[in-house]
Amino acid sequence: MLGAGFLDALQPAAFGLMIFGTFVGIVIGTLPGMTGSMGIILLLPMSYYLPPHTALIMLSAVFCGSMVGGSVSAILLNTPGTPSAGATMLDGYPLCKQGKAGKAIGVATIASFMGGLISTLCLILIAPQLAKIALQFQAADFFSLSIFGLTIIASASGKNIVKGLIAGFFGLMVSTVGVDVIVGTPRFTFGNYYLMGGFALLPVLIGSFALAQVFSELGNPPKENVINQKISGVLPTWDELKGIALAIIVGSLMGVFIGIVPGTGGGIACYMAYNVMQKFSKKGGLYGTGVLEAIAAPEAANNGTTGGAMIPMLTLGVPGDSITAVMLGALTLIGIRPGPLLFTETPRIVYAIFAGWILIQFVMLGMGFLSAKFAPYVLRISPRLLLPMIAVFCVVGSYTLSNSLFDVQVAVVFGVIGFFMRKYNYPAAPLILGVILGPMAESNLNRAMLNSNNSLAILFQRPFSAAFLLLAFLSIAVPVINTFIKKRKKT
Secondary structure, three states: OHHHHHHHHOOHHHHHHHHHHHHHHHHHHHOOOOOHHHHHHHHHHHHOOOOHHHHHHHHHHHHHHHHHHHHHHHHHHOOOOOHHHOOOHHHHHHHHHOOOHHHHHHHHHHHHHHHHHHHHHHHHHHHHHHHHHHOOOOHHHHHHHHHHHHHHHHHHOOOOHHHHHHHHHHHHHHHOOEEOOOOOOEEOOOOOHHHHHOOOHHHHHHHHHHHHHHHHHHOOOOOOOOOOOOOOOOOOOHHHHHHHHHHHHHHHHHHHHHHHOOOOOHHHHHHHHHHHHHHHOOOHHHOOOOOHHHHHHHHHHHHHHHHHHHHHHHHHOOOOOHHHHHHHHHHHHHOOOOOOHHHHHOHHHHHHHHHHHHHHHHHHHHHHHHHHHHHHHHHOOOHHHHHHHHHHHHHHHHHOOOOOHHHHHHHHHHHHHHHHHHHOOOOOHHHHHHHHHHHHHHHHHHHHHHHOOOOOOHHHHOHHHHHHHHHHHHHHHHHHHHHHHHHHHHO
């Protein structure tokens, strides 16, 4: 199956779009304020006209490429292009000031390649085994899994857990708009014919993430980034490679483990890997002054989370972070429902994704080195030019879903909602996850109630269901308790 996956991934169209997706991801990641989620959303309309495995390989390439791109602006501008590159700038920018920006980008690219490759191997080995366990799930288990996925993302998406839960609940409410599948009555349609089918996921995604970003940037003064340093000496020496080997291994393994845990992501992994290496490295006292292994560890970790985060997303339908939440939406839009049945009903698509992820790492390695040359030009793109282009892509992407201006209106409305959510620190990821998981939670709860004569006890009698509900409770309770303890210590 993996051999067949390579044949699919190496088809001219799939491989060409893999290169294109990696390029888009690196460019989007390089631009401060833009994230991998933005790149995936901008390319989502293309996925309707592509075979499923080709579309998913392209979007996966955007995901991986954005991780590499984020390190470029962190090194050159002391501003991480993505949250996952936050720890990279601590030693990357000092190296840039020493005239070694090329060497820093080269080390970041190699560490990203190794972290992505190790996480991909873990994805191939772990995901099918986890899917076998998930095949034993019943309706009550899937409902509790949906609740767990929503609470873990809500509790990890911001400092205020209540705001994360409110955003998730709002997403669940949005998912109820339309005709009830059980009794066939319209809900929250207000007599609008277009709302009978509910809100389409693509306009909601485009509005909540992309247009909200555009609206947020409109109020900020434009920044013109100028890179005066000539970037050269990208390839590290053999001795330098040996010096960063341990940091790459530690960072990669930490990234995979953290990525598997829902609600974490590259932003957490990069700092944890940086702190661990700083404590145990002989050069720990020099961290912050421009140490190559201090770049390698966080970059290997944030790329290690990519394959790790895909494991629960593909096997359980629970995303590991905000980017995989958007990837989950992409799968849903293409007509693929993540979960254990994905491995039994469409195994060729799964193994095409696996093969694609391996190839993406090598494409990313080559483009990462090239990025050192074209990054200064990308960083000079004026926001005055970039933001109108993104807005046009958002409008066109929303319209192409069903050639309806109503979808454009939905995208604009959710763009305004997303703008105010950003302004008042309400995370967007729980909202999107609520829209995605809402139908799954509702249908499985109805099935569980029908099978148990309307007894909620079934949710606690099933071992898997009870375990997910306990984890959902802990995902909320533990951060609340930790916050309470910190406040008590301060007083």
